[in-house]
Amino acid sequence: MFILVILGYLIVGTIEMIPLYKENRKKELIIYSIFFTAAFIISLLLSLDVKIPSPTKPIENIVNKVLGK
Amino acid sequence: MSKEVISDIQAICLIILFISGGALALPTGAAAGSDLWLAILMALILAIPLYMVYARLLSLYPGKDLFDILEDIFGRFFGKALGLIFIWFTFHLGVLVLRDQGEFLITLSLPETPMIVPIILVTLLCIWIVKAGMETMGRWANLFVILDAPIPTIVILMLIPQMDLSNIQPVLYDGIRSFLKGTLEALVFPFGDVVVFLMIFFALKPRDSKKSIFIKGLLWGGLLIAGVSLAEILVLGEDLYLSTYYPNHNVAGKVSIGELLQRLEVIAVVATLTSFFLKVSVCLLAVSNGMSKIFGFKDYKILATPIALLMCNFSCFIFDSTIYKFRWLMETTTYYFLPYQIILPIIILIFAQIKKRNNGRSVKKENKSV
Numbered sequence: 001m002f003i004l005v006i007l008g009y010l011i012v013g014t015i016e017m018i019p020l021y022k023e024n025r026k027k028e029l030i031i032y033s034i035f036f037t038a039a040f041i042i043s044l045l046l047s048l049d050v051k052i053p054s055p056t057k058p059i060e061n062i063v064n065k066v067l068g069k
Numbered sequence: 070m071s072k073e074v075i076s077d078i079q080a081i082c083l084i085i086l087f088i089s090g091g092a093l094a095l096p097t098g099a100a101a102g103s104d105l106w107l108a109i110l111m112a113l114i115l116a117i118p119l120y121m122v123y124a125r126l127l128s129l130y131p132g133k134d135l136f137d138i139l140e141d142i143f144g145r146f147f148g149k150a151l152g153l154i155f156i157w158f159t160f161h162l163g164v165l166v167l168r169d170q171g172e173f174l175i176t177l178s179l180p181e182t183p184m185i186v187p188i189i190l191v192t193l194l195c196i197w198i199v200k201a202g203m204e205t206m207g208r209w210a211n212l213f214v215i216l217d218a219p220i221p222t223i224v225i226l227m228l229i230p231q232m233d234l235s236n237i238q239p240v241l242y243d244g245i246r247s248f249l250k251g252t253l254e255a256l257v258f259p260f261g262d263v264v265v266f267l268m269i270f271f272a273l274k275p276r277d278s279k280k281s282i283f284i285k286g287l288l289w290g291g292l293l294i295a296g297v298s299l300a301e302i303l304v305l306g307e308d309l310y311l312s313t314y315y316p317n318h319n320v321a322g323k324v325s326i327g328e329l330l331q332r333l334e335v336i337a338v339v340a341t342l343t344s345f346f347l348k349v350s351v352c353l354l355a356v357s358n359g360m361s362k363i364f365g366f367k368d369y370k371i372l373a374t375p376i377a378l379l380m381c382n383f384s385c386f387i388f389d390s391t392i393y394k395f396r397w398l399m400e401t402t403t404y405y406f407l408p409y410q411i412i413l414p415i416i417i418l419i420f421a422q423i424k425k426r427n428n429g430r431s432v433k434k435e436n437k438s439v
Binding site: 012016020027028031032035036038039040042043046051052054055056059060063064066067 | 360364365366371372374375376378379381382383385386387388389397400401404405
């Protein structure tokens, strides 16, 4: 499964990043690769069945505290 | 890059599809019980002043979007920080809708398929439409509103023989408190979600009346939602309505006219999925536009792919189960999205008005002194 994830991200990355690199847009390339790497790491962890903490519970707690429940 | 422009009809179609996006499939205003159709109509009326606020904000700064407005009012740093708050809420909204869409498909039609498959397919389509640009999205909405608005209407008309008026009587039996709670729920979802359009309506023609665009979209979309909900509660009754996750699908399956026209839920699924898709892609467009504004890019299309992939990932792990998701949607979303949809825009509008007035005064003074 995780091989498929790596392959998919490789394909998308080459299609999208090479034009940016050729046009020499450094700033865009850096920001793009930060987001892209974050997405890639989360996907990889998901495909390896690692449990990622969801932001849902903390949000629920904060809302309940503000409302005073 | 040449500036993109969409016509006012396309903008109205976008708003109609966006409002009907989640609310066609999911129950809204469920706290009001059997009066939820009334709660939705009440929310529609309350949404009119809210949409006036949005329209006023956009017409104070023609041709600009929320992020430009924030930077103009609050300065570079605070403007960007507030922009990040808006981006987070929009991102979360997109994630929730994407998750709804995946769950909708696998619970109802494809139970053996893993949930990631419909989510990935819709994510790819969303990347495509955002890369194609705002104009393409407007034309798409103009085309698909012809499909998505009449289908629920036809289904309602076909359900008339099975409606039972005693299902909504007596009106306001549960008391005014639960009715108001239902109104608030319906105001936040689906009507308040339209705040996302503040972030993408840079593409409107500067001379178009923003007020009429917002109000027309609200009336058509809201009446569609109210009519569908009324038909659902008339056919199913309160208990069955509240115990099903997707009442529209159940109702469409009950159509039976002369043993010939039966099982229309497939058509209803098509209408629901297309409007879900539009809602996700509008959120994606707003988030990538905001991110590129914050980092100072000229083109919003660059960041569309990684943000869409992040949305796809988040929607996989944000909820453990469907039941927890529905509980969260019932109890928390209303108060969670309230500041982002209602409180913050009003505060921003107040600051914008003060700033505009001060500018006007200083211009007048200069004129006088000259």
